[in-house]
Amino acid sequence: MKNKILAMLVAFGLVGSVSAIEINENLSINGFIDGSITKTDSETAGNDTANWGLDEIEVDFLFNVGSVSGEVHVDTNNGSGTGDLDIEQAHFTYSLENGVSLTLGRYGSNLGFEREDPAGLYTYSRAYGTTAFNLGNVDASAAEGLVVSYAAEAWSLAVSIDNANGTIRTAGASKDDLDFEVALSFTGIENLSVGVGHRKQNLATAANEVDVTNVHAAYSAGKALLAAEYTELSGSAVDLAAHMFLVDYDVSDKLGIAVRYSTWETSATADDSMITIAPNYAITESLGAILEYSDVSSDTAGADSDTIALELTYTF
Secondary structure, eight states: OHHHHHHHHHHTTSOSOSOOEEEETTEEEEEEEEEEEEEEEESSTTOOEEEEEEEEEEEEEEEEETTEEEEEEEEEEGGGTSOOEEEEEEEEEEEOTTSEEEEEEEEOOSOOSSOSSGGGOSSSSOTTTTSTTOTTOHHHHOEEEEEEEEEOSSEEEEEEEEEETTOOOOSGGGOOOOEEEEEEEEOOSTTEEEEEEEEEEOOSSGGGOEEEEEEEEEEEETTEEEEEEEEEEESSSOEEEEEEEEEEEESSSSEEEEEEEEEEEEETTEEEEEEEEEEEEESSSSEEEEEEEEEEEESSTTOOEEEEEEEEEEEO
16 A cells, blocks of 8 residues: 555655656655544543544655755644644755765654654554654654765665754853764665664753664565564663564555554653554555554553544545
8 A cells, every 4th residue: 555655665764755746857746634533531530632633734845956856845733733834844965976965954863663744654643652752753853954875775874963943052051062863774685674773962951962772673574564663762861762563464455454562661660551453444545544543551640541543644
């Protein structure tokens, strides 16, 4: 199914887009409209929630002139709570003939299995709720800077020097130094993709600086996709880890089912875990539906919950 192909390729940074509407030889457009119906039952009385509406609308403009390509992603992400029109990403890439490329602008992280937008996910929810472990959620963690990349036949390497979107670098004690990220992907074994990377977040307050390490892999075996991920956040004020395991099986060309188990530390003494079951159906080539049930168990008293969601995503 189209959304699963996109999910696999985007997860390992192999492409930014699978298909697009060609306007002319230098410009094409793609995007998606994503909406959902959700209901969450909480163990804490009075914390139940329900929602029906649009989650995100995005239009991506893709430019290509000679050895320079560019992307501008315009979206309205209602999940952020505002629904305002915004520039999610905007960057251009200069490609050299030796496999080296330079990207400048606003972009997302190259770390993490669940990358970027809803059209690139196997499930409605993300593996770790709304925590910082969701590294690839560009709506929550876009950066602005420079990426130097090298692509070979079986592997690719990307080094980013950046700061968080909107960060103002000041002098003195409040200076926010540049962040660094290194991401390596390997596809040299048939049906296997592996990604590994490290990010150094240099914040204005040294006590809050964080090192992020991520390893994820996916293996295709017939109609099944097997994926696993490990993420570690470490620093003077935090030392937490998270794991994710996912199986996605295609029952037919249109029907599939994803089962995911994820767990993440919320403190030195408390963990959260989530079990997700998400059947998905391709209504048309461009319209997909996901029906998800997720159960969250927490060591924190009263934090257990379960959610049922129906998501429709139209891609173009």
